[in-house]
Amino acid sequence: MNENISFTLNDKAVSVNTDGERPLLWVLRTDLGLTGTKYGCGKALCGACTVIMDGMAVRSCVIPVSNVEGRKILTIEGLAKNGKLHPIQEAFAKHDALQCGFCTPGMILNAYSLLSSNPEPSRQEIIDGMEYNLCRCGAHTRIIRAIEEAAQEMKGAR
Amino acid sequence: MNEDKLQVAERGRDESQYPVSRREFLQGLGGGVVILFAVGDPPATGQGRGGQRPDFNAYLHIGEDGRVTCFTGKVELGQGPMTSLAQTLADELDVSLDSVDMVMADTARCPFDAGTWGSTTTPQFGPILRAAGAEARAVLIGLAAVRLKVPKDRLAVKDGVVFDKTQESRKVTYAQLTKGKKIERHLESAPKIKTVGQYNLIGKPINRLDAVQKVTGRAKYAGDIRLDGMVYAKVLRPPSHGAKLKSLDASAVDGQEGFQVVRDGDLVAVLHKYPDLAEQALSKLKVDYDIPEPRFDDKTVFDYFIKNAGNGRVNGKPAGNLDTGARLAKEVVEQTYLNGYVAHAPMEPHTAVAHFEGNKLTVWASTQTPFGCQRQLTSDLGMPSENVRVIAPFVGGGFGGKINYDQAIQVVKIAKIAKKPVQLAWSRADEFFYDTHRPAAAVKIKSGVDASGKIVLWDYSIYGMGGRGASLFYDVPHNRVTIYQRHHLLKTGAWRAPDNNTNSFARESHIDLMAARAGIDPLDFRLRNIKDEKFQRVLKAGADKFGWTPAKKSPSGRGYGMACGFDVGVPVVLFAEVKVNERSGAIQVKRVVCAQDLGLVINPEGVTLQVEGCITMGLGYALTEEVNFAGGVVRDENFDTYELPGFSWVPEIESVLIDADDEPSKGAGEPAIICMGGVLVNAVYDATGARLRQIPMTPERVKQALAKRA
Numbered sequence: 001m002n003e004n005i006s007f008t009l010n011d012k013a014v015s016v017n018t019d020g021e022r023p024l025l026w027v028l029r030t031d032l033g034l035t036g037t038k039y040g041c042g043k044a045l046c047g048a049c050t051v052i053m054d055g056m057a058v059r060s061c062v063i064p065v066s067n068v069e070g071r072k073i074l075t076i077e078g079l080a081k082n083g084k085l086h087p088i089q090e091a092f093a094k095h096d097a098l099q100c101g102f103c104t105p106g107m108i109l110n111a112y113s114l115l116s117s118n119p120e121p122s123r124q125e126i127i128d129g130m131e132y133n134l135c136r137c138g139a140h141t142r143i144i145r146a147i148e149e150a151a152q153e154m155k156g157a158r
Numbered sequence: 159m160n161e162d163k164l165q166v167a168e169r170g171r172d173e174s175q176y177p178v179s180r181r182e183f184l185q186g187l188g189g190g191v192v193i194l195f196a197v198g199d200p201p202a203t204g205q206g207r208g209g210q211r212p213d214f215n216a217y218l219h220i221g222e223d224g225r226v227t228c229f230t231g232k233v234e235l236g237q238g239p240m241t242s243l244a245q246t247l248a249d250e251l252d253v254s255l256d257s258v259d260m261v262m263a264d265t266a267r268c269p270f271d272a273g274t275w276g277s278t279t280t281p282q283f284g285p286i287l288r289a290a291g292a293e294a295r296a297v298l299i300g301l302a303a304v305r306l307k308v309p310k311d312r313l314a315v316k317d318g319v320v321f322d323k324t325q326e327s328r329k330v331t332y333a334q335l336t337k338g339k340k341i342e343r344h345l346e347s348a349p350k351i352k353t354v355g356q357y358n359l360i361g362k363p364i365n366r367l368d369a370v371q372k373v374t375g376r377a378k379y380a381g382d383i384r385l386d387g388m389v390y391a392k393v394l395r396p397p398s399h400g401a402k403l404k405s406l407d408a409s410a411v412d413g414q415e416g417f418q419v420v421r422d423g424d425l426v427a428v429l430h431k432y433p434d435l436a437e438q439a440l441s442k443l444k445v446d447y448d449i450p451e452p453r454f455d456d457k458t459v460f461d462y463f464i465k466n467a468g469n470g471r472v473n474g475k476p477a478g479n480l481d482t483g484a485r486l487a488k489e490v491v492e493q494t495y496l497n498g499y500v501a502h503a504p505m506e507p508h509t510a511v512a513h514f515e516g517n518k519l520t521v522w523a524s525t526q527t528p529f530g531c532q533r534q535l536t537s538d539l540g541m542p543s544e545n546v547r548v549i550a551p552f553v554g555g556g557f558g559g560k561i562n563y564d565q566a567i568q569v570v571k572i573a574k575i576a577k578k579p580v581q582l583a584w585s586r587a588d589e590f591f592y593d594t595h596r597p598a599a600a601v602k603i604k605s606g607v608d609a610s611g612k613i614v615l616w617d618y619s620i621y622g623m624g625g626r627g628a629s630l631f632y633d634v635p636h637n638r639v640t641i642y643q644r645h646h647l648l649k650t651g652a653w654r655a656p657d658n659n660t661n662s663f664a665r666e667s668h669i670d671l672m673a674a675r676a677g678i679d680p681l682d683f684r685l686r687n688i689k690d691e692k693f694q695r696v697l698k699a700g701a702d703k704f705g706w707t708p709a710k711k712s713p714s715g716r717g718y719g720m721a722c723g724f725d726v727g728v729p730v731v732l733f734a735e736v737k738v739n740e741r742s743g744a745i746q747v748k749r750v751v752c753a754q755d756l757g758l759v760i761n762p763e764g765v766t767l768q769v770e771g772c773i774t775m776g777l778g779y780a781l782t783e784e785v786n787f788a789g790g791v792v793r794d795e796n797f798d799t800y801e802l803p804g805f806s807w808v809p810e811i812e813s814v815l816i817d818a819d820d821e822p823s824k825g826a827g828e829p830a831i832i833c834m835g836g837v838l839v840n841a842v843y844d845a846t847g848a849r850l851r852q853i854p855m856t857p858e859r860v861k862q863a864l865a866k867r868a
Binding site for chain 2: 019022023025026030031033034035036037038039040041042043045046048075076077079080089092094096098099100101102103104105108126127128130131132133134136137138139140141142143144
């Protein structure tokens with residue numbers, strides 16, 4: 001059943017008319033044309049589709065789009081501001097914390113959520129917080145270092 | 159970093175031009191200097207565009223603005239050629255790295271390339287590209303000599319500026335030299351390239367040029383292609399390999415608003431403008447299949463292989479006489495090693511888009527083999543090859559699995575019937591099903607050591623796979639490798655260093671077993687039995703880094719293991735430390751040291767990334783990854799049952815590279831993974847005294863092995 005669903009996407013008001021049961025992932029990727037959010041498993045097992053909903057990381061492949069009515073969604077496309085990369089993006093690039101790049105948007109947004117709720121995580125807290133985002137290329141150690149450096153950088157900016 | 163840098167990185171990916179012939183290709187480039195280059199034999203397996211045998215295998219263009227464009231059929235899968243090839247070319251041309259644009263893996267714009275696999279980009283394509291760069295530089299120096307009225311040997315180049323070494327203010331830029339010129343050079347012989355000591359960029363750690371596109375979500379993969387009127391297809395996955403479609407009733411879906419069902423033989427797909435709705439509708443199709451009786455499953459597969467082995471064939475060159483070897487041996491040790499099927503499981507499932515326009519077809523596909531895909535489509539469709547263009551944009555991991563491009567074949571069949579642009583992305587379950595898995599295999603080894611600790615007998619039999627990595631680099635006077643018949647119900651193919659993971663696991667487990675029986679330290683035992691000096695250097699360098707010392711007894715309880723191997727010309731040695739929880743059977747890998755001799759290293763940062771990737775991926779096949787199946791039915795459909803390594807698994811990783819700048823470059827994407835099975839089996843033995851004969855070493859198998867311990 002189609003319905004009107006309005007929410008804030010990367011700081012802009014958007015509205016879609018579609019079946020509210022459809023996963024947010026596919027509404028973002030097809031209806032709204034934002035392809036930075038990736039499909040990896042469709043069962044919330046890999047984290048490639050991670051987006052931020054009201055400040056917290058969620059897996060958009062299992063979120064019905066009707067659930068985002070009135071909420072704020074941040075995708076990878078909305079993270080850099082005025083052409084300037086977010087410190088987490090900056091740190092991922094600097095540390096080569098990626099190879100094929102397919103898991104990268106989800107990794108970065110999961111790290112964003114982690115640092116929002118815990119601005120000074122220990123290494124173990126980073127590992128625990130990132131454990132269920134999968135990377136097949138093996139960029140793990142660099143992702144951990146990038147998050148540590150981004151945390152420092154963001155601390156300086158506060 | 160800012161948007162400027164991003165623009166630079168993205169410039170190389172302009173797909174607006176669409177030349178179909180060499181003439182058009184050259185016209186499309188405008189003015190400047192073009193180098194067409196052939197080095198060595200023309201591509202062995204290939205036809206060029208237009209069905210002609212290619213007479214060159216690299217293009218290079220220096221435009222009137224001084225920008226350098228490198229055209230290569232290689233694919234960026236995450237392994238980093240976009241960066242390392244740009245780095246190589248910039249060095250040879252003496253230009254800055256950010257003045258190089260890479261155009262990759264587009265059959266209409268790039269010279270033929272057999273495929274991105276087997277660690278060939280750096281050792282094989284790299285030197286060709288360097289030669290092309292050196293020639294372009296020579297042409298430009300020639301132009302500069304005329305223009306500046308200075309003899310060529312007095313000229314030098316830095317950052318694309320040619321200057322008189324005796325008077326640096328006398329200078330001219332590449333852009334000024336190419337302005338208004340149209341020079342095409344076609345070379346047959348290799349010009350002089352730089353040597354050790356002359357490099358500016360080669361050998362320096364360079365950050366990835368594609369990083370900004372990837373951290374902003376702007377990098378385009380096949381699934382990110384959007385075309386007017388495009389619909390999404392989802393294929394109906396058969397319940398089993400070997401299943402035959404008996405009947406299909408699509409009436410609940412076909413013709414419903416927005417839906418279309420397409421069938422071509424056993425290929426059935428639902429089309430919709432939203433992929434999620436197309437996928438949902440698959441369950442409404444009424445289908446009936448004939449499914450073959452399962453002959454074996456993941457438990458019985460090895461027995462089946464061995465019982466149905468048929469007559470083997472001897473692999474490579476056998477040496478001596480096995481009976482003589484057995485007589486010389488103080489003790490003969492026989493053992494069988496088992497390793498299951500594994501999936502490639504790239505984060506991006508196979509995806510492709512097909513677009514017919516008039517008599518032309520364009521396909522965007524996540525594949526390691528764009529030219530192979532183009533040839534197959536050309537032949538399937540009976541179209542002239544210049545009308546079929548295949549582009550591999552950024553690919554989200556391959557590991558050998560995307561040598562296969564079945565998804566592209568499927569989507570073209572579908573688009574031909576649907577008469578509109580179609581995108582097909584396999585679901586994760588499709589990916590596990592259609593994947594060309596690494597074959598399961600059993601290896602039987604019968605070996606002997608004499609009283610002096612020398613291996614004198616090696617009789618090695620392979621069931622289920624091939625012989626890459628089975629040729630012995632230990633010096634054994636009486637040895638033979640035999641390969642027996644294969645029987646696979648699942649699709650199998652190349653998986654990062656094909657065969658070599660299983661061969662190295664079996665060999666290195668067995669070498670360790672022999673060392674323990676002979677009462678010799680595992681490192682010492684290997685040094686005694688490998689004569690090759692290069693290999694010895696790698697063994698010693700790795701042992702130094704790890705801090706290996708002989709144990710007072712074996713097993714020592716320290717949890718130390720080592721294993722060595724040889725792949726794509728690279729000797730590699732791994733050392734590891736593990737901790738085993740004897741109650742749960744869980745293995746925690748604390749530390750891995752990897753030593754390799756890679757010859758001249760282009761990008762040390764890129765090599766380190768590959769080493770980390772190999773070791774992390776290797777944890778999976780050594781500890782958990784194994785495809786569950788019965789007959790042709792693949793039971794694993796997602797990451798809940800098929801467990802990939804996570805952050806908490808990753809050990810401290812150290813990479814040691816032998817200094818060998820005067821040796822040719824070798825590929826780094828595969829060797830470091832081959833010893834992961836062997837090194838961890840040996841470390842678990844050293845920790846607990848339990849030696850596992852089968853990987854992955856799941857907690858269940860570890861507990862069983864612990865219980866069987868004497």
